Structures are given as C-alpha cells and as structure tokens.
Amino acid sequence: MAKRGMLIVLSGPSGVGKGTVRKALFNEPDVDFKYSISMTTRSPREGEVNGKDYFFVSKEEFEDHIKNGEMLEYAKYVDNYYGTPLNYVNKTLDEGHDVFLEIEVNGAMQVRANCPEAVFVFLTPPDLVVLKNRLIGRGTDDMDVIDKRIKTAVSEIKMMRNYDYAVLNDKVENAVDRIKTIVNSERLKVNRVMPDYLSMLGEED
Template sequence: MKKGLLIIISGPSGVGKGTIRSYFMNDPELKLAYSISMTTRSPRVGEKDGIDYIFTTKAKFEEAIANDELLEWAEFVGNYYGTPISQIEKLRNEGKNVILEIEVQGATQVREKCPDALSIFIIPPSMEELEKRIRGRRSEPEEVVQQRLAKADKEMKMMNNYKYIVCNDDPKLAADLISSIIKRNMETAE
C-alpha cells in the first residue's frame, strides 16, 4: 500500500481554514484523514474532545514535548498546540492523505521534518476582512483579538514558504482549488 500524503494547511486565525476543509473533507477520491491537534486551551462552544482537538493539561503536553512525541508544537496566547506523531504515521501507513491544519510556526517545523509535505497557505481577501471575521466570532476578549491580528500580520509575511497560496474570497471556490491541488499531488506521488 502506498503511503499517504502529508498535507499542511495554514493561514492566519480567522481565515476560514475549517470552513474550507469542510467542503472537501469527505470526498472519497481524496482519501483524507484529519489530524486532530492537541491543545491546552479550553474548548469553544460546540467543540468536542477527540473530534475538534485533543484537550489536555499543560503538564501532559510538556511531557509529550520532552518525550519527542510531537511532529510540531507551538505556544500561543498562553496555550500549547501540537500534533502527535504516532497518529500521523498510523494514518499515512494506512494509505490516507493526512491533513494538518496548523499555524505557521508548526508548519515550519513539519516542513523541516517532512520536506515532502504538501503545503498550502490560505490568505484572506484583505486584512480588513480578516479582522471582521475574527471579531465576528465574538468568542475572545479584545486583548486576544489584538494578539491574533498582530500574529496574522507576521504570518502573512511567511506565505511564500508554502508550495501553494489560495485566497479565501469564496470558501467553496477555495475548497475546489485545494481539492484539485491534492488530486494532482496524489497522481504525481504514484
């Protein structure tokens, strides 16, 4: 069985990564599996442990770092986020194409460890639109909103480190483009 692709999808907070992914995630042609990140942050309304994230304690996360059990990890606004290696390898060995929806710092770590990873950066149509989306969530205090906007500005400068850049002006069109990128890379990997 052919090993699956490792697909990195990054972009600033609020750009619509999850919305875009929802359009193509269940396409059987793509043979996708979503890598669930581990985090120490509290669940948002509607998020479920083991589905949206693996919610854990700071002590357990730091133990995973010390034991080199994470493909990548980062700390942001006082919380850790990371990707367990064992889960990724199991899925890829089953022939699944694994989607990592991660931030720029984590993506850099993954590209260093897995240079064959397919990397896609999603950009907003404008920074004004991104701010509107972040504020539209109404899930975080102003201080966190400002931190996310400052981080987004820095992340946008990293987009040229990715193989593909996709603008999310229309989530369905962005999803269709990413789907075709994945299919093309599946063909060339065979």
C-alpha cells in the first residue's frame, strides 16, 4: 500500500484571488499534486467550465450529497452552497498522491476538524483597500454585497490564526512560489518521512 498523501488546503477571504493563484499553480510544470474540484450551486461565471472550475449542481443535488455524508466540507455563502466531495479526496490520498483544495474559510475549518494533519494555507490580500478595489473591479456584485464582504474579510483575517501558513497575494507568481515552498518544506517534516527512514534501518516505528 502506498504511503497516504498529504492534504493541502488553500483558503482566504472572498475576492483575495484564490482561484487565480490555484490556476497559476497548476500551470507550473513541477506541480505534482492533484486538484480536488469543488462542487457549488452558484451559477458559472463567464469562462468557467463545469467539471474543471467547479462541479455546478442544483441545490437539490448538493443537499443529497450532504445527507449521504458524501462531502468532506461544505458551506453556504451568499445564498449558495460550496463544498468538496469526499470520495475523490480519500481515493487520491490513499493512492499516495498529495491533494490540493481551494475552498472558503468556513469549509477550511471543517477540514481542520476532520483532518488536523492537513496543511492549511491562508491567502491574504496586500491590504483591505486593495481587496475592496478588486471586488469592485470584478463588476459582478453591487455595493451592498461588497460592504458585507469587506466586513467579513476583517473577521476572516483574524481567522488566520487557525491556519498553518499565511501567503501574501501581492503578485500571483509570488504567491505560487510561496505555496510551492510550503509544500516542498512540508514534505520534509519528520512525521511524514520517519516511517521511510525506520524501514531503511529495518526498524519498526
């Protein structure tokens, strides 16, 4: 049986650029971990592809998954469900691959409760002014929604203390480099490699 893979969770405030960073990360030639596609009930934005950016499902389908215990985490956010189907994650980890999740902060805390051994990375905006400008720049939400999100972001920054690492998203390529550094470093953690060394010495843990 392969050594179980590592679960990497990227989260952060709404509008911080999680999706952009995740896409750039998976365009890197040396990234060998697997992306777990989230499921959502929100409508696709322009250019988003079902089964690639998200699994876009109906509210009823999503609630069936919850009822059947088939979600690793889920959250309702601005009237829509977002979540991670459990089956793909478990199967891929069992095969020995590392799995990468890009999820909302509420969901990340559920993963923390269920999988404390996962690596939790919090993506942060350079500052809240930039966050506000980015949300306005996106042009898909009205001002009330934006104000509500700003307030949420302040409390979300404080949620950083529930994460292992904070990655500043000043530039997408910097954020990508930092995440790769974290993953490469975590792969050298003693609790991950100790079993390999002991078996090399013919010893059991």
